Amino acid sequence: MQLEFETLAVHQQPDPGTGAIAPPIHPSTTFAQQEPGVHKGFEYSRTGNPTRRGLEEKLAALEGGRFGLAFASGMAAISAVLRLLGPGDEVIVSDDVYGGTYRLFQMLEKYGLRFTYLDTGDAANVAITERTKMIWLETPTNPLLKISDIAAIAALKGEALLVVDNTFSSPYLQRPLELGADIVVHSTTKYLGGHCDVIGGAVVTSDDRLHEKLKFIQNTIGAVPSPFDSFLVLRGIRTLALRMERHCSNAQRVAEFLETHPKVSRVYYPGLASHPGHELAGRQMRDYGGMVSFELNRNMVTFLKRLRVITLAESLGGVESLICHPASMTHAAIPKEERRNRGIKENLLRISVGIENYVDLKRDLEDALKTL
Numbered sequence: 001m002q003l004e005f006e007t008l009a010v011h012q013q014p015d016p017g018t019g020a021i022a023p024p025i026h027p028s029t030t031f032a033q034q035e036p037g038v039h040k041g042f043e044y045s046r047t048g049n050p051t052r053r054g055l056e057e058k059l060a061a062l063e064g065g066r067f068g069l070a071f072a073s074g075m076a077a078i079s080a081v082l083r084l085l086g087p088g089d090e091v092i093v094s095d096d097v098y099g100g101t102y103r104l105f106q107m108l109e110k111y112g113l114r115f116t117y118l119d120t121g122d123a124a125n126v127a128i129t130e131r132t133k134m135i136w137l138e139t140p141t142n143p144l145l146k147i148s149d150i151a152a153i154a155a156l157k158g159e160a161l162l163v164v165d166n167t168f169s170s171p172y173l174q175r176p177l178e179l180g181a182d183i184v185v186h187s188t189t190k191y192l193g194g195h196c197d198v199i200g201g202a203v204v205t206s207d208d209r210l211h212e213k214l215k216f217i218q219n220t221i222g223a224v225p226s227p228f229d230s231f232l233v234l235r236g237i238r239t240l241a242l243r244m245e246r247h248c249s250n251a252q253r254v255a256e257f258l259e260t261h262p263k264v265s266r267v268y269y270p271g272l273a274s275h276p277g278h279e280l281a282g283r284q285m286r287d288y289g290g291m292v293s294f295e296l297n298r299n300m301v302t303f304l305k306r307l308r309v310i311t312l313a314e315s316l317g318g319v320e321s322l323i324c325h326p327a328s329m330t331h332a333a334i335p336k337e338e339r340r341n342r343g344i345k346e347n348l349l350r351i352s353v354g355i356e357n358y359v360d361l362k363r364d365l366e367d368a369l370k371t372l
């Protein structure tokens with residue numbers, strides 16, 4: 001039976017052995033074999049583990065894909081996907097990506113991979129050559145929340161693999177495989193886990209050959225999540241739809257409040273009519289997401305110190321609201337000049353809007369802004 005997203009996220013087959021409703025955590029590193037090579041589907045937990053398998057199947061189902069693989073972090077997932085490539089291959093990358101992704105790509109230049117950064121917000125900029133083997137999109141991007149047209153880029157990609165880092169949207173808001181992407185990547189540390197208590201990553205595809213290669217890479221490199229971490233992500237996923245609804249409605253209100261505030265010079269949020277990707281985001285996403293970035297035209301440090309509900313911290317996608325200063329925190333790995341070229345200003349702040357009562361978030365922002 002075809003299930004709607006919300007039901008799919010919650011539904012869990014009871015454990016066949018015990019009837020347990022919550023998925024069991026299987027810590028075993030190894031599994032008994034009846035005779036060499038004859039077993040119940042598991043040999044060694046780096047290669048496959050029942051708790052992780054449950055998570056991988058759930059991730060695939062939520063993305064509308066056929067195969068899911070879970071990793072020890074989002075960076076481990078990204079790194080695994082890049083290992084599909086070899087020296088001389090070119091990757092076209094959205095010019096506004098997570099700083100850690102940029103840092104990894106810099107490192108991979110040492111191994112002969114070539115990265116071309118461009119504004120993928122305009123699909124016409126994506127110029128494929130015979131060396132282009134991959135297109136790497138974040139949409140919305142981190143931290144400027146730029147939107148790229150996944151279907152339009154899929155239509156012109158030719159033989160190149162289209163990979164979408166779907167971390168900021170979560171599969172509840174956006175399903176890139178249905179729009180023509182070949183691979184979806186996640187930091188499950190964020191909305192999928194949802195509670196700032198687990199680091200994890202995921203790769204989903206519907207292509208058998210790609211999956212086989214990625215599974216081989218996963219087993220060979222070994223950056224897999226523990227059974228307990230897999231359980232935590234699975235547990236987070238069960239409330240994903242409800243959490244995303246509140247993240248989005250709170251973020252919309254926070255963005256609208258900030259946009260009219262005299263001490264805020266600019267707000268980046270796809271849900272605002274002033275956002276250049278507003279119309280595209282409306283078509284491509286179910287809602288506009290929980291991330292809001294803005295530029296403050298007064299003393300930033302004082303503002304950050306005065307906040308009482310919203311916490312200054314890296315990361316995003318948890319139930320609690322967090323604020324960060326991309327230039328010195330999440331995007332510090334990008335050289336200053338390059339950051340400036342990409343539009344990440346020194347006075348830019350990024351809020352991961354949580355699921356608290358909006359009244360408290362507004363009051364917190366209002367009070368901190370008042371003192372500047």
Ligand SMILES: Cc1ncc(COP(=O)(O)O)c(C=O)c1O
Nearest residue numbers: 073074075098142167187189200
């Ligand atoms: C968009 C995006 N992709 C990937 C990552 C990396 O994920 P992780 O921190 O789980 O390694 C992050 C981390 O912030 C991110 O924001």
